[in-house]
Amino acid sequence: MELSLAHPAIKAFMCGSVSGTCSTLLFQPLDLVKTRLQTLQSGMQPGSGRVGMMTVVLSVVRTERLLGLWKGVSPSFARTIPGVGLYFSSYYSLKQHFLQDRSPGAAEAVLLGGSARTVAGVFMLPVTVIKTRFECGRYSYGSVTGALRSVCRTEGPAALFSGLMATLLRDVPFSGIYVMLYSQAKASLPKEVRSSASAPLANFSCGVVAGVLASLITQPADVVKTHVQVNPQLRTAVAIRYIYKEHRLRGFFRGAVPRALRRTLMAAMAWTVYEQMMTSIGLKS
Template identity: 30%
Template sequence: MESLGSVSESDRGAKEIKLAPAPPGEEEVDHEAARPPYIHAMLAGGIGGLTGDMLMHSLDTVKTRQQGDPHMPPKYSSMGNTYYTIWRQEGVRKGLYGGVKPAAVGSFIGTMAFFGTYEWSKRWMIDYGVAPSISYFTAGLIADLAAAPVYVPSEVLKTRLQLQGRFNNPHFDSGYNYRGTLNAMRTIVRHEGFGALFHGFKATLWRDLPFSALQFAFYEEERGMAKRYVGSNDIGLPLEILTAATAGGMAGVITTPLDVVKTRIQTQRTDTSSSPPNQPTSSLSPSSSSKHSTPSKSTHTSSSHSRPISTASPSTAVRAHGAATLDTSSVIRGLRIIYKSEGIWGCFRGVGPRGVWTSVQSGTMLVLYQQLLKWFDQHPLVSNNAEDL
């Protein structure tokens, strides 16, 4: 997350980094002393985040399928197998890019909110004498909190649409069957309540806050090493990509268990979802109100479990469907359930696609963010005096 402020760090914070001495007669240019106007930072962040998310959306779908697969044994055994199977059976638009609309809206608006909040809170803390490293860390947490109310509902819609695939999907029974984004939103609100759009809110924060903190710590250290190696604040595009990608990838791998819990909480279904459409239920599954009824095997889940979603890992042995359920919204309890039923590999289900996704997405977003800031500096949308507004 250090990259979010690397272009706009104050003089006080920038002087913390000691670079190789400049040649005689030349002064070291401190690119981090500049503070771009908020509108520049927000647009650069929004465009960068949107580009990174759209570029890697298909891989995010692969990760979601692996983490939320309710079948036993799991249908998808590896990242390559999952990608090929979804593409062959369901295609690109409805399969690999299912849920892309809510993902795009949530990514752009949420990232704009993130970068705007990050820049404001970071500058405020630095101006009041808070150490730059603490300012970056704290600003990243505050920015995630600010973006979450926008991001979480779009994440719920995106995740469910990714898990279901195409409408009336004959190849994968996820328990969901929406006609599209608006239909999914209406169905969720009508049968599960408005609060269902915020399922996994705490779990999302549990995942994103540590991710942002780790990404910031890794990226700050790597950029510091790169600057000392190059002897300049301008480390060049190859090192910008390398530092951003490795920081995001490492943070993504470490926080995979929290991502697994978040995905399961947002996609778990109520027990009444298997009942016929003509039976009134308090939490009706979208699939039960459509032509694509849930296969009879899903009704064999134990009635004692209110949320029968399988937590099986691709590496676990075949067991009865519904033997392990995640009947909780607690992150800690969810991790315990997964660990006891599946072991450590169950907690890291989907780690491959998540590691690749966060690496490429972070590299794309952070590098594009900095390049766009440079472009906006040459073609300003507002006067430089507006940066203090």
């Protein structure tokens, strides 16, 4: 069979999966804290602005011990390892098909990043729903497969695709903006830096800048997505009205700090590891 492990798209998938594994394990606590902040009930926060990252961290450690910060790591692995692999293999395949070996322009980078994320986001959405429910602390699922069966049995298979619109409104712009800013920042680096031993550090720094901006722009969609997936009776428009009614505009930026930290560091690490691995096996990323 021609599509073997030597196929470039398969290599890109494997490189992406490795990068996703490393970043998921390191940054899972930030994702859990973000989800808990976004799903706090009004009655639990008399001065909503006073409930911050450290409050949530201490509460989780006190009630669920230190390992409680890694609650949801199993569905995170189930989502991120194949999801990041699928994202990078889609990105690589699209880039090779439309651009061959040249670097993408700004608009092309947006389209490449957004298209690759659409493929990965839709395919991995059922596991994303389960991951969000694990992290929020309101559900007592025993395993990822058990959670998938439970949702299908009690709510119907359609529940596994709840928040699809909000997820795409979050992930597609994030990836498009991120790839555009990241590729443009890398292209602006001096040639001697790009070919030196410090290139991975320079690439990581470019990823951090791109990640912070992309995270802040897409934060409102992330809050809406979390509410829809945790409360299956909500629809995207209803969730938007609910968040605004309960918390006003600041409600759309709850959890922005841990999310920006996680998404920025995760994306920067994933792209750095991916590009280094692709270079080491003789492929242009």
